[in-house]
Amino acid sequence: MGTSSILDGNRFDTHSLGALDPAARALVERRMNTLGTGYRLFYRNPVLAVRGLGTRLYDAEGREYLDAYNNVASVGHCNPAVVEAVTKQLNTLATHSRYLQDGIVEYSERLLQTFPESLNRVMYTNSGSESNDLALRVARHHTGGTGIVVTSEAYHGTTASCAEVSPSDGGGGLPDHIIAVHPPNSYRHEGESSVAEVFAARVTRAFETLCERGHEPAALLVDSIFSSDGVFPVDGALQAAFAAARAFGALVIADEVQPGFARVGSAFWGFARDHAVPDLVTLGKPMGNGVPVAGMVADSEILDAFGQDVPYFNTFGGSSVPVAAAAAVLNEIRERRLFENAENIGAIVRAGMEELAADFPQIGDIRSAGLYFGVELVADPETREPGTAFAADLINACRESGLLISVCGPTSSTLKIRPMLTYTAEDAELLVERLGDALNVAARVARAGVA
Amino acid sequence: MGTSSILDGNRFDTHSLGALDPAARALVERRMNTLGTGYRLFYRNPVLAVRGLGTRLYDAEGREYLDAYNNVASVGHCNPAVVEAVTKQLNTLATHSRYLQDGIVEYSERLLQTFPESLNRVMYTNSGSESNDLALRVARHHTGGTGIVVTSEAYHGTTASCAEVSPSDGGGGLPDHIIAVHPPNSYRHEGESSVAEVFAARVTRAFETLCERGHEPAALLVDSIFSSDGVFPVDGALQAAFAAARAFGALVIADEVQPGFARVGSAFWGFARDHAVPDLVTLGKPMGNGVPVAGMVADSEILDAFGQDVPYFNTFGGSSVPVAAAAAVLNEIRERRLFENAENIGAIVRAGMEELAADFPQIGDIRSAGLYFGVELVADPETREPGTAFAADLINACRESGLLISVCGPTSSTLKIRPMLTYTAEDAELLVERLGDALNVAARVARAGVA
Structure with a gap:
């Protein structure tokens, strides 16, 4: 216990500054020169957030992300x-x-x-x-x-x-x-x-x-x-x-x-x-x-x-x-009876995840209530060895596929997914689609690593 | 030390509920039935605040108060x-x-x-x-x-x-x-x-x-x-x-x-x-x-x-x-160079207070920096015995005269006055005028008590 998972499981490593594009790199450097060292950024490639609307977040380049993590804006960005x-x-x-x-x-x-x-x-x-x-x-x-x-x-x-x-x-x-x-x-x-x-x-x-x-x-x-x-x-x-x-x-x-x-x-x-x-x-x-x-x-x-x-x-x-x-x-x-929506949309997301689990043995367990999901990843479905590295690859692949989620648990191997209460059925399907895309990417990376 | 002065020096006593007008009384009762007992209201007659603008606060009856205490809205209510x-x-x-x-x-x-x-x-x-x-x-x-x-x-x-x-x-x-x-x-x-x-x-x-x-x-x-x-x-x-x-x-x-x-x-x-x-x-x-x-x-x-x-x-x-x-x-x-304004307007307020001190021996000491004032009140200018009761009467008289201030210090006998940084010279003069009016009222109450 005590592996700093909640704060460090999805952490930008400042040693990778050189890999960022020049604009992001300049902003991260200014940030490091003004904020205390205790601050952490999400992702290998941090998201420069400039706008939010409903279930979406947008970055400085106009790229759209489906927000399935930010449970502060629970009734939608800029409600x-x-x-x-x-x-x-x-x-x-x-x-x-x-x-x-x-x-x-x-x-x-x-x-x-x-x-x-x-x-x-x-x-x-x-x-x-x-x-x-x-x-x-x-x-x-x-x-x-x-x-x-x-x-x-x-x-x-x-x-x-x-x-x-x-x-x-x-x-x-x-x-x-x-x-x-x-x-x-x-x-x-x-x-x-x-x-x-x-x-x-x-x-x-x-x-x-x-x-x-x-x-x-x-x-x-x-x-x-x-x-x-x-x-x-x-x-x-x-x-x-x-x-x-x-x-x-x-x-x-x-x-x-x-x-x-x-x-x-x-x-x-x-x-x-x-x-x-x-x-x-x-x-x-x-x-x-x-x-x-x-x-x-x-x-x-x-x-x-x-x-x-x-x-x-x-x-x-x-x-x-x-x-x-x-x-x-x-x-x-x-x-808007959003508790009912959480129940109904949660069921759609869960069904989609269960389909993905049939294709991806890395999904060891899906736990959920309403619109709160913990998806536990394993390196080996038999031994249930935690899929920590796969989880890190996966959340970064999600970010690249336009889906924002993160990880939790003692080994940072459980996806933590908290869609907004205002998700529509289309949002739910898009979440599953982008998660599926990212699973393909992460699985390819894992196979390449083994090969 | 430890007399709870900061929180209790200007406290509404819930035993005085019966003295309030029916609307205020009903709201205080609903408040007591929902908020924890740790909450305190200001004043013997609490202010039902409904609107703020610049240096003024307004109550439910449309009464205007010069706000000389609320240092959160430091650049003016609804700036x-x-x-x-x-x-x-x-x-x-x-x-x-x-x-x-x-x-x-x-x-x-x-x-x-x-x-x-x-x-x-x-x-x-x-x-x-x-x-x-x-x-x-x-x-x-x-x-x-x-x-x-x-x-x-x-x-x-x-x-x-x-x-x-x-x-x-x-x-x-x-x-x-x-x-x-x-x-x-x-x-x-x-x-x-x-x-x-x-x-x-x-x-x-x-x-x-x-x-x-x-x-x-x-x-x-x-x-x-x-x-x-x-x-x-x-x-x-x-x-x-x-x-x-x-x-x-x-x-x-x-x-x-x-x-x-x-x-x-x-x-x-x-x-x-x-x-x-x-x-x-x-x-x-x-x-x-x-x-x-x-x-x-x-x-x-x-x-x-x-x-x-x-x-x-x-x-x-x-x-x-x-x-x-x-x-x-x-x-x-x-x-707006409000630090300069704080210095300049602070000097006007201070000069006015010094004039009041010449008339009211209850004012034992005036301490200030910019727009932050501590006005220590005494029951006896010779012995410097704390003017705790006078201070309580005075801040309540201020409230009735349309001026919001409070008290601090170990014996709750120092007026704490923090006008907004946006005060004009007219606001400063009004503060001194209303403080003077309230000093007259509190002094009359004190004399009646002695007589």
Whole structure:
């Protein structure tokens, strides 16, 4: 574990600067002379993005890409309804939550309607990182404990507190009060027990170990679809794990930054797909379609004591413009019934991928929920040896064929594909077509390498 | 120390709900039923904000307020140039920094031109909290230490790591590896040594104590104008304190979230006003005039090792829309020479306040730099007993007279006044006039209380 897969699996190597065309090379050099070294670019040949529209991104040369990765612009690049609402707000008022405003209250009421009854309070932040950081503060305040259980390739954000619980961040080993367990891996599962049971048993064992080490349990923190672990929508896994955590008095935090806002199709939230109810839910990425806005939803019985002890203010969080963006996104999802679209279009993409799998033995497993896909690649279908090199070739071939996707998982061998919720059937077919083209290219490269 | 002044000094007491008019009361109740208990509203009679324009804010009844507090909309509410730039970007592209984009590179180059040569790299975040959290991570990575020195009423943000270094956050005592020192208080200073020397000696003593406790020094973290401590632009204080910290191998982090972006008039940054050069600088609030955007500027010699070890990605930070907002704000400040305006208009406001001080003995001290004011109120000019109750009456009287300001400092007795950089001379005179009106009202209330 801890191979920096989420951030480095699709990384431009700055030693390859010389291979870029002169314009891109000049821009990368200027970028390297102004931005910190921590920044990474996607692809062997980075995309110089200049325009987005609907499901497409365009580069400086006018080349069109089908965007199947950028889950921020979840209701489409430059969505007209969102642009209009944000523009209107920019021309009206942009101020913070210490003044009364209608917008934040109206949006909060509508947002909370998408949650189970017990999740009845919201707090606003500016990023998934701030949301997870806040949820960890609340969990530690509520339980008095510090022990956290996460999954082995989890990524929960960039703050000091979030980095500590993000094994895939590459920042080194975990501190003593944090334990990472393997996700519910339906592809690499053995034995009599169900995948969900095995996962719950790992959670139980982790909390036992924390107790043995003298760390009181505070929380189980999991992405509701195990995004950076490789995408595992496993029936019953969340339910079983949540129960296991609660047996130790720990709170359950569902990180919905990636799976949330109707992406999983059958439900508005990843946890709801599994009919599980967490104590705290963190929101982010697609919430404002490109305007920074994020938040945390909580059970008031858990949150009230924290709020009484710790005054909370976030200058931008819950301010006028981010709230206007979020309200427009929620409107789009509900009015256009994009969760149904995610389910229907997701089925078309999945069927196409299954056809490709029949032709390409490198496709070991296809996991999906709605419009969230993890396609695990293998070097050998018998041994299931991870297809890391093939995956790297494939995502770069996709980029050249006009399809933007990326990789995840401990060996960077699982394609992570997140088409926009607004995909049409034609978009879905084009995705499969371009993925097929790229598979042909990558397979040719692999054969040439062997020969 | 630690009286929660920054967040609670101007707090609406929810027990007073019954005193509000029915519409405001209904909205506050809906707010309480949706937002977490940690949220606070300003004023005994909260302002229901519906519109902003230039230097003015308007409430639901059409009442106009001169905004002298909201330093996010620093180039004016609904600034047309900023609105136009953001609208254009919203209609073009909103995506993240893993794709190449011109905008982030161009803005970074222009932003870095406002810094001393050694501060030559920037990283983008979504809030001052994320910026300070990142700076603390970098300082700890660079030094291998954990010890931090801050000021006694410091407020640096809401993440777990920032809350730990924010004594005014009200979250309880400081951990063993963090020490708070009193700010350079030019009003309550005694002895032979200069205010700056005394402050530097406190910093030295704090780092000595950290070493005695076995905590390696990591950083001195200070707001460059000591905002929440009560606003202390003291010549030489930053220079002396930075040198004291460096003698222990600690890095110096200048928190420019409040004083930055030309507010102090004579310089673009608070630290530059004192001709001091920090190692890391954190940016926030006014950077995007209401669009969430923030960042950290650093010396590449310090930042490079961190960036090589820790891949950094921030979904919204450095993405298209926040960068477009920030670029437009920087344009406005430079093209309209708003730093000169801050200096000139600041002088008018200051002169008016000094006239008021001649009439109102409650004004104990006026501290300012450019358009940043701390006006310390006293119950007794001889003993300098803090005028906490008077300050509370005064800011509420200001609100009723159509002037928005707030309070800061350990006893919530210092008015914190931050007019927009776009104030005209007429705005400055109106500020002084309304402050004078409110002083009369508050003085009458005080006399009635005594009688």
